[in-house]
Amino acid sequence: MADDLFKALADPTRRTILDELTEQSGQTLFEICSRLSMKHRLGISRQAVSQHLAVLEAAGLVETRREGRCKFHDLNTAPLRQITERWPAPDPSGPEESPS
């Protein structure tokens, strides 16, 4: 499970796909391809995008659902919790000590 997650995050194109799904969850393959080519100028085939999505789906970061005749891709950041559970991040409230 963790291997799938780290592998999914290791690729810059897959991270860009996650960025775009953060901006707008629930995208068709066509929209994801449009964003990668028009916004990010990535010359990448639809088949390659499909394969990247499969890797993200295996890691649990992307979930798909059918609505009518279309397939939509949703972002799921829950698996990222594994990272901070394993290597806890500093408390976001800063260095102040809480009264004990």
Add this chain to the structure above:
Amino acid sequence: MKIHLTSVFVDDQAKALRFYTEVLGFVKKYDVPLGETDRWLTVVSPEEPGGTELLLEPAGHPAVKPYRDALAADGIPLAQFAVTDVRAEYERLSGLGVRFTQEPLEMGPVTTAVFDDTCGNLIQIATQPQ
């Protein structure tokens, strides 16, 4: 040579004519009976009555369904229409119950959105770069 006609396959020509005229706002140009049930049915933009016609073509051929199903699953539109303001058109069509598979998306000079024409196709609307 000119492009004077293009087509989309439609599940039901009568339903398609209603959608393309009453909802999208095109006007009927030709409606000629062909055989028992099919019609040569075209619409044009009221902004350009002599412009390119769109043929609303019966989807009876067995190759049409798998072709359209595969494209719809991936969200790929089968035709594109030009509008002056994608967001305004998105608001207007959403208000009429049209379902969008892609909300207005700005990508540099181009803005696009994609909707379901209820006749088996996804259609993209786009602003033309000036």
